[in-house]
Amino acid sequence: MTPQGVTGELPPAVRLDGIGKSYGDHHVVRGLDLDIAAGEFFSLLGPSGCGKTTSLRMIGGFTDPTEGAVLLSGQDVTFLPPDKRDVNTVFQSYALFDHLTVADNVAFGLKRKGVRRAEIRERVAAMLERCQLDGLADRRPRTLSGGQRQRVALARALVNRPQVLLLDEPLAALDLKLRRRMQVELKQIQREVGITFVFVTHDQDEALTMSDRIAVMNEGSVEQCGTPEDVYEHPANAFVASFMGTSNLVPGTYRDGEITVDRGPALPVGNRPGIADGSRVSLSIRPEKIWLSDFEPGMALAAGVIRETVYSGATTTYLIELAPGITLSVLEQNTARSRMEDRWSGGERVEFGWKPEHCLVLG
Ligand SMILES: Nc1ncnc2c1ncn2[C@@H]1O[C@H](COP(=O)(O)OP(=O)(O)OP(=O)(O)O)[C@@H](O)[C@H]1O
Ligand SMILES: [Mg+2]
Incomplete structure (x- = not known):
């Protein structure tokens, strides 16, 4: 190089x-x-x-x-x-x-x-x-x-x-x-x-x-x-993914452009030519790359249950449970336009979205 x-x-x-x-x-x-x-x-x-x-x-x-x-x-x-x-x-x-x-x-x-x-x-x-x-x-x-x-x-x-x-x-x-x-x-x-x-x-x-x-x-x-x-x-x-700040690492099985979490949802990640169908992999995605509203066309979507809401001033972190023991953290900016009452609370089932290009599939 x-x-x-x-x-x-x-x-x-x-x-x-x-x-x-x-x-x-x-x-x-x-x-x-x-x-x-x-x-x-x-x-x-x-x-x-x-x-x-x-x-x-x-x-x-x-x-x-x-x-x-x-x-x-x-x-x-x-x-x-x-x-x-x-x-x-x-x-x-x-x-x-x-x-x-x-x-x-x-x-x-x-x-x-x-x-x-x-x-x-x-x-x-x-x-x-x-x-x-x-x-x-x-x-x-x-x-x-x-x-x-x-x-x-x-x-x-x-x-x-x-x-x-x-x-x-x-x-x-x-x-x-x-x-x-x-x-x-x-x-x-x-x-x-x-x-x-x-x-x-x-x-x-x-x-x-x-x-x-x-x-x-x-x-x-x-x-x-x-x-x-x-x-x-x-x-x-x-x-590197985990050392460079918080990243989600979600284990699952890869097949046809999706990672399926055991006893959980299928998460579309796009086709990954280097990865064989049936491989055990981890999906790595940054908390700030996951959306909870205003989804755009072409985004991948899945659902889970909010288990925790952590307010930290400028940001709020949500922990979403995908399957027993497997959670995803999502970071939202608390901007002038976001309203307190729109925040999710524990126990609610939510849809979340992401762009497949922001996912890393680790073997
Ligand atoms: N003179 C020495 N004799 C034997 N081992 C050594 C010596 N100097 C360093 N080491 C070992 O080499 C490894 C790397 O040490 P080094 O000081 O380069 O780490 P570092 O990345 O700077 O860590 P830190 O962030 O704690 O400063 C350590 O396991 C240390 O114990
Ligand atoms: Mg040192």
């Missing part, structure tokens, strides 16, 4: 060529092949322990791979130490120097490289401003809030103008509101400076909001790599 943005002439900013890591016979990362384009915001997303940090550390040079190669802009750096790679890392702990001021923390890398004083002063001031830290230049990190410390860590890495910036769950320590704000700010900064970001997170919403592309990892392997829309709308398998 050729990722977007990678042209014929320009080598990818990061290429992982069959990279793997084992500790004894524990395969922590297995044969990763990834191309990350220059300027891309690329996320490694997956559950705890799936190998995200290990993969990032191999790109940064902090962990030696047991197989494969790491290339940065076409150059094989597999066995180069971290300081010989044009890469900076923002660790989850931020690792700021508490005995130095904010400005000196940011200036640290440039001083070490021997950049001229005047230039350091200029670049640090510009970076503090970009990260909205002007005014805090003389403070010590321990006197700052979590979000401010996070921005210092970012400024300290960005000021070196690395080709690639590696970020390991940099927002994990922040509360939800600040985290949302930092997601937007971080994305903005990335766009302005045009540096390639490799961003590790286990938060699906965060990855969807910020990334140009996402690699969804599980047990050391990439299950799917694509744009946020790709992985959310067209998950490659049951793992």
Whole structure:
């Protein structure tokens, strides 16, 4: 696959060529092949322990791979130490120097490289401003809030103008509101400076909001790599479907374009040439892709009984029972036009509809 943005002439900013890591016979990362384009915001997303940090550390040079190669802009750096790679890392702990001021923390890398004083002063001031830290230049990190410390860590890495910036769950320590704000700010900064970001997170919403592309990892392997829309709308398998937010997985038997739930209704999903009649499958469909009213021509319809109505402010979730023990969740927006009294209540039998193209049939 050729990722977007990678042209014929320009080598990818990061290429992982069959990279793997084992500790004894524990395969922590297995044969990763990834191309990350220059300027891309690329996320490694997956559950705890799936190998995200290990993969990032191999790109940064902090962990030696047991197989494969790491290339940065076409150059094989597999066995180069971290300081010989044009890469900076923002660790989850931020690792700021508490005995130095904010400005000196940011200036640290440039001083070490021997950049001229005047230039350091200029670049640090510009970076503090970009990260909205002007005014805090003389403070010590321990006197700052979590979000401010996070921005210092970012400024300290960005000021070196690395080709690639590696970020390991940099927002994990922040509360939800600040985290949302930092997601937007971080994305903005990335766009302005045009540096390639490799961003590790286990938060699906965060990855969807910020990334140009996402690699969804599980047990050391990439299950799917694509744009946020790709992985959310067209998950490659049951793992990705359930990891990328709530999805319904309804078991049944496929025959002639329908999945029949045991002791339940037949759910039309359209013809699936790759799937043999009589196969046991799961139907995957997102709660927000199911309609409870205003059906359109060509939609598939079935019926069930409302078992639960969960009001969450902007949305209401209904649990519809299709057969004993098998429920489907349906999410409706509570818009200005929807009326409280039109909401369904428990025990009612309802018809629901969906478009077959929104269904995924998983073998
Ligand atoms: N130095 C090590 N020695 C042995 N096993 C290790 C070592 N480092 C990591 N592991 C194992 O490798 C696996 C992947 O770890 P890694 O830190 O890459 O996961 P992660 O995806 O970053 O998880 P989290 O979301 O919890 O940070 C884990 O099972 C971990 O226990
Ligand atoms: Mg980790």
